[in-house]
Structure formats: structure tokens, C-alpha cells
Amino acid sequence: MALTTTSTLTTKRVPNRRVGPRVIRNPLWVRVVFMLIAFLFVACFLVLPLVAVFTEALRKGVGAYFHAFTEPDALSALRLTLLTAAIAVPANLVFGVAAAWCIAKFDFRGKSLLTTLIDLPFAVSPVISGLIYVLIFGLQGWLGPYLGAGEHPWFGEWFNRQDIQIIFAVPGIVLATIFVTFPFVARELIPLMQSQGNDEEYAALTLGATGWQTFWRVTVPNIKWGLFYGVILCNARAMGEFGAVSVVSGHIRGETNTMPLHIEILYNEYNFVAAFAVSSLLALLALVTLMLKSLVEWRAQRGLVESP
Amino acid sequence: MTLFGKRRNVLPGFGLSLGFTLAYLGLIVLIPLAAAFIKTAGMSWPDFVAAVASPRVVASYKLSFGVSLLAALVNAFFGGILAWVLVRQTFPGRRIVDALVDLPFALPTAVAGIALSAIYAKNGWVGQWLEPLWVSGVHDLSVVVPWVDWEDWLGGKIAFDRPGIFLALTFVGLPFVVRTLQPVLADLEPELEEAAATLGANRWQTMTRVILPELMPALITGFALSFARALGEYGSVVFIAGNMPLHSEITPLLIITKLEQYDYRGATAIAVVMLVASFVLLLLINLLQKWSRRYYRV
Numbered sequence: 001m002a003l004t005t006t007s008t009l010t011t012k013r014v015p016n017r018r019v020g021p022r023v024i025r026n027p028l029w030v031r032v033v034f035m036l037i038a039f040l041f042v043a044c045f046l047v048l049p050l051v052a053v054f055t056e057a058l059r060k061g062v063g064a065y066f067h068a069f070t071e072p073d074a075l076s077a078l079r080l081t082l083l084t085a086a087i088a089v090p091a092n093l094v095f096g097v098a099a100a101w102c103i104a105k106f107d108f109r110g111k112s113l114l115t116t117l118i119d120l121p122f123a124v125s126p127v128i129s130g131l132i133y134v135l136i137f138g139l140q141g142w143l144g145p146y147l148g149a150g151e152h153p154w155f156g157e158w159f160n161r162q163d164i165q166i167i168f169a170v171p172g173i174v175l176a177t178i179f180v181t182f183p184f185v186a187r188e189l190i191p192l193m194q195s196q197g198n199d200e201e202y203a204a205l206t207l208g209a210t211g212w213q214t215f216w217r218v219t220v221p222n223i224k225w226g227l228f229y230g231v232i233l234c235n236a237r238a239m240g241e242f243g244a245v246s247v248v249s250g251h252i253r254g255e256t257n258t259m260p261l262h263i264e265i266l267y268n269e270y271n272f273v274a275a276f277a278v279s280s281l282l283a284l285l286a287l288v289t290l291m292l293k294s295l296v297e298w299r300a301q302r303g304l305v306e307s308p
Numbered sequence: 309m310t311l312f313g314k315r316r317n318v319l320p321g322f323g324l325s326l327g328f329t330l331a332y333l334g335l336i337v338l339i340p341l342a343a344a345f346i347k348t349a350g351m352s353w354p355d356f357v358a359a360v361a362s363p364r365v366v367a368s369y370k371l372s373f374g375v376s377l378l379a380a381l382v383n384a385f386f387g388g389i390l391a392w393v394l395v396r397q398t399f400p401g402r403r404i405v406d407a408l409v410d411l412p413f414a415l416p417t418a419v420a421g422i423a424l425s426a427i428y429a430k431n432g433w434v435g436q437w438l439e440p441l442w443v444s445g446v447h448d449l450s451v452v453v454p455w456v457d458w459e460d461w462l463g464g465k466i467a468f469d470r471p472g473i474f475l476a477l478t479f480v481g482l483p484f485v486v487r488t489l490q491p492v493l494a495d496l497e498p499e500l501e502e503a504a505a506t507l508g509a510n511r512w513q514t515m516t517r518v519i520l521p522e523l524m525p526a527l528i529t530g531f532a533l534s535f536a537r538a539l540g541e542y543g544s545v546v547f548i549a550g551n552m553p554l555h556s557e558i559t560p561l562l563i564i565t566k567l568e569q570y571d572y573r574g575a576t577a578i579a580v581v582m583l584v585a586s587f588v589l590l591l592l593i594n595l596l597q598k599w600s601r602r603y604y605r606v
Contacts, residue, residue: 024498024501024502024505024514026511026515027511030511031397034389034392034393034397035393035397035399037386037389038386038389038390038393038394038405039405041386041389041390042390042405042408042409044434045475045478045479045482046408046409046411046412046482047408048423048427048433048434049415049420049423049424049427049479050411050415050423052423052426052427052432052433053419053423056423056426094328095328095329095332098324098325098328098329098332099325099329099333101321101325102321102322102325102326102329103329105317105319105322106317106319106322106326107317108322108326114329114330114333116590116594117333117337117338118333119590120337120341120590121337123536123540123586123587123589123590124341124540124583124586125539125540125541125542125560125563125579125582125586126417126540126541126542126543126560127540127542127560127561127563127564127579128344128540128560128563128579128582128583131344131563131567131575131576131579132340132341132343132344132579133340134567134572135340135343135344135347135572135576136339136340136343138572140572141343142343175336178336179336179337179340182336182337198317198319201319202318202319205318205319211319211320211321214319214320215321233413233414236413236414237413239416240414240415240416240417240418240419241416242416242417242418242542242543243417243541243542243543243560246542246543246564247564247567259416260416260417260418260419260543261418263418263419263422264418264547267422267547272426275422276422276423276426279416279418279419279422279423282415282416282419283415283419285414286411286414286415286416286419287414289414290407290408290410290411290414291407293407293410293414294403294406294407
């Protein structure tokens with residue numbers, strides 16, 4: 001699959017090769033040097049940034065930290081971020097299940113092309129992901145001229161009275177977020193459902209279950225952890241997306257600012273404590289995401305051990 | 309899948325799921341992406357060339373490609389060692405480090421950007437001792453090799469200059485090499501190394517002549533993934549780059565700048581160049597992954 005690493009849920013369980021015979025072990029000093037290099041790399045690029053977010057946020061004490069969340073603009077950014085994720089994640093969830101169903105359970109021409117196309121949004125720069133919606137819905141865009149209130153000969157009177165804002169408004173933010181999180185659920189489910197095969201569904205159908213019954217009672221229980229895995233990754237990206245949303249948002253304070261955009265404004269105003277305080281919330285979300293992810297992976301590995 | 313491929317499939321819902329998938333894909337991804345190409349197709353050739361080949365734009369390509377390449381190389385090297393340590397060595401906290409590797413996927417880029425600039429800025433935890441070292445190093449280099457403008461090439465500071473871009477791009481590309489190498493390393497047959505040892509190879513020879521060639525397809529794939537990700541990155545870079553036109557302005561930022569000046573055509577033309585580059589990379593990565601899948605099956 002393009003632009004992704006292999007799905008962790010479908011990989012084989014890793015046999016333990018850590019304690020091999022002496023001939024295939026590196027000398028102690030090499031192992032120590034490798035470990036030091038790895039630790040230094042992880043510390044400089046992963047641990048320090050994470051620690052920095054929380055220390056900078058608490059630099060002026062707990063009072064200043066919590067004050068950042070009482071501001072109306074911060075609250076509205078939080079609300080918008082939650083709303084965006086609440087629309088984008090279920091939309092891509094439904095899509096992911098539908099795509100995985102037809103790709104994993106059936107054979108048809110152009111299947112591998114379709115699989116590649118689903119991964120396409122990962123190859124596109126976030127900035128371009130926003131730009132393409134501006135080209136369609138913006139004032140100079142394809143549909144832009146028809147969206148505002150005015151005389152449009154092809155549409156009804158009701159439509160002409162509406163002033164529909166997509167770019168620099170919430171719908172644009174939701175669309176751009178759907179675009180950047182598009183492949184997450186699908187690419188988690190496709191390999192998982194392919195590895196499971198169709199046998200159980202066939203059995204259910206043979207025993208007289210209807211299509212929906214088969215889907216809800218056989219397929220969904222089988223893929224529930226893969227679904228969960230895709231959803232948490234999709235959600236993390238949906239809440240944290242910056243580039244794409246930045247292009248379509250218009251940065252109207254209290255109206256079209258998501259949390260990452262609010263962080264940018266606070267940071268550019270040299271309000272570092274507040275910027276890092278809001279950041280710490282997103283960093284917490286990232287940590288919870290990583291924890292849940294490890295939990296699911298750990299569970300999947302154990303499941304593979306238990307089954308023969 | 310192959311088992312039932314030839315037989316008539318009795319599962320329901322093929323038409324519904326495929327129809328929905330194609331409609332959703334078309335509306336959300338394909339039509340909007342086509343808009344960029346169609347908008348650019350309406351430009352005359354001289355206009356297009358002027359938009360995508362002006363000195364400021366070319367400088368941004370060079371910077372974006374160059375620094376992404378450097379970051380991906382560094383990730384290939386350090387990510388390789390990190391993957392090795394995670395798979396082949398035991399140490400306390402291994403599971404935590406393993407989970408942390410995915411942080412760049414989970415942490416919003418804007419948060420990563422301001423966190424990195426806080427650490428590597430002049431008064432930051434690492435920056436306060438690294439920046440003087442960097443500045444004197446660049447100065448020494450200018451004395452030894454005076455015919456190159458090292459300060460322009462390497463930047464006069466760490467954060468808010470070119471080294472900052474490198475740090476941000478290394479951060480976002482970090483998981484790719486590690487995650488592509490890990491399963492391959494875990495599947496590596498110990499017999500291979502044992503045979504090399506029995507045949508008289510010392511450990512260094514086994515590592516460089518047996519293990520490294522075996523890892524190459526995965527390593528190159530990880531490198532390419534990390535490069536592709538770095539090329540389009542925007543969120544983390546803008547906070548730490550300094551964003552000086554012709555010097556530390558990456559291509560995605562230039563697209564935004566053009567958009568803010570209502571130069572939609574200019575922005576779209578650059579976007580099309582970037583899109584073509586990403587699609588070529590995507591194709592290359594697909595081929596690489598096919599190659600490495602075949603390679604490891606044998």
C-alpha cells in the first residue's frame with residue numbers, strides 16, 4: 001500500500017530473536033553504542049518536544065495554564081475541532097467499511113487502481129488539499145458564483161435567496177479534514193478483511209442469515225479492533241490537521257479557528273503560555289492515541305498467539 | 309481471496325459498496341484534484357512557466373527537495389539503528405520507545421513545530437549550547453573554504469533558519485523507516501547470520517555484507533516514504549523555518565503566500581508541479597513496495 005507502513009494488525013507475530021546464539025550477537029560495545037545512538041535520536045526528536053510542550057505550558061504556573069482554556073476564543077476553537085472530527089471521522093468510517101467490503105470481499109477489474117486511489121490523499125501536501133477546495137468553492141472557483149445569494153437562472157427562488165459559505169466557513173474546514181483523513185479507516189480494514197477471507201460470511205449466508213445480519217453479526221465483530229484502530233488514528237489527524245484547514249479557514253477568531261489554528265494565532269501574538277497550554281491538550285490527545293494504539297496492537301498479537 | 313476469486317461470489321452488497329466508494333472517492337478526492345489540473349490547463353504556456361519557474365519559486369523547490377532529501381537520509385541512518393535496537397536488543401522501556409516512534413503521526417504538526425522551535429531556539433534547552441557550536445562551526449568552515457557562502461547554505465542559526473526546517477522534516481519522517489524495517493528485521497532468518505559466522509565472516513562482515521543488503525529494499529522504501537512526507541509538510545516547518553523568501557521559504561508556504569495575495573493561478577500552477585512530483589513518488593513507492601514484497605517472499 002502506498003505511502004503507508006504495513007498494517008500492524010495483520011502482520012505476523014514477531015518471534016523473539018533477541019537472545020540468539022553468541023555468533024549472531026553483536027559485541028557488547030556495539031550494542032551499547034547502538035542503544036546510545038537510538039536513545040539520543042529518540043530523546044532529541046520525540047521525548048524533548050513532548051516534555052517541552054508541558055513545561056512551556058506550565059511555565060507561569062497552574063493558574064495561567066487553566067486561564068488559557070477559559071478564554072471564549074479557545075473554547076470556540078475547541079468546539080469547532082470537536083465538531084469537525086465528529087463529522088469527518090464517521091464519514092470516513094462509513095466510507096472505509098464500504099471500500100473495504102468491495103475490495104476485500106470481491107474480485108473486479110481495476111481493484112488495485114482503486115486501492116491506490118484511496119491512498120492518494122496521503123501523497124498530497126496538506127496545503128494542496130486545502131487549495132483544491134478553494135478552487136471549487138471559492139469566490140473565483142467553479143461553484144463559487146452560484147453559492148452566494150443572487151440571480152442564478154438555473155436554480156429555484158429558494159436557492160437564490162441562500163447565501164451559502166463553504167470556504168472561510170465551517171463546511172470548508174470539514175471538507176478539507178475529510179480529505180486529509182480519507183484513507184485511514186479504509187487502509188486499516190482492507191488488509192485485515194482480506195486476511196480473514198469470506199468463509200464466515202458464506203457460512204452465515206448458508207445458514208439463512210440476510211446480508212445485513214451477516215454484516216452486523218459476523219463481519220463487524222471480526223473487524224471491530226481494526227475499525228477502532230483506524231478510527232483513533234483518523235481522529236487524531238482530524239483534530240490536529242493544520243495545513244489544509246489553514247488554507248480554507250479564513251482565520252476568523254471565535255468562528256473558523258480550530259485548535260491548531262488557534263495555537264498559531266496565540267504563538268504569533270507571543271502569548272506562548274496560552275499557545276503551549278492549548279498545545280498540551282492536543283499533545284495529551286496524541287499520547288492517549290498512542291496508548292490505545294499500542295493496546296490494540298498488543299491485543300492483536302496476543303490474539304494471534306492464542307489461535308492456532 | 310484467491311481461493312474464491314474464480315467462483316461466483318454469493319456475498320451481497322457489491323454494487324452498493326462499490327458505488328458508494330466510487331461516488332465518495334470522486335466527490336471528495338478526484339474531482340477536487342482534477343480542478344487543480346483544469347485550472348492550470350487554462351493558463352497559457354508562458355504564464356505557466358513564469359509562475360512555476362520564477363527565481364523565488366525555483367529557490368523554494370531547491371530548498372524543499374534538498375532539505376527533504378537530507379532529512380530522509382538522516383532518518384534512514386538513525387531510523388535503521390533505532391529499528392535494529394527495537395527488534396534485536398532488550399532494554400528497559402523498549403515498549404514505551406516503540407510506542408513513541410509513532411508520535412509524529414499522532415502529534416499535530418503545529419504542536420510539533422512550536423515545541424521544536426522552543427527546544428532549538430537560542431534560549432531553548434538544546435539550542436542554548438548547540439547554536440553557538442553551529443555558528444562557530446559555520447564560521448570555521450567559511451575560513452577553511454572561503455569560496456562558498458556557508459552562512460547562506462547552512463544558515464546562521466538553528467531555529468528560524470534552514471537547520472530548523474531540517475529538524476522539523478526529520479521529525480515528521482521519523483516513523484517511516486523504523487516501521488518499514490521492523491517487520492523485515494523480525495523476519496530475518498537467524499540461520500543466515502549463523503551461516504555467515506560459520507563460514508568465517510566476522511560480525512562486521514556479516515552486518516555489512518549479509519544483513520544490510522537483505523534490509524536494502526525495506527530501507528529504500530522507508531527512505532522514499534519519509535522523503536515524500538517531508539516534501540509536502542507545512543505545519544511544523546512554518547513555525548521554525550524563519551520563512552525568508554529565496555532563503556528559507558519552502559514550496560508549500562509559497563503556495564499559501566500566493567493564495568493570500570489572491571494569485572490563485574500562480575498558487576495552483578505551483579501546486580500542480582508539486583502534485584506531479586508527489587504522484588511520480590507515489591508510483592515509485594508502489595513499485596518499490598512491490599519489489600520488496602517479491603524480494604522478501606523468496
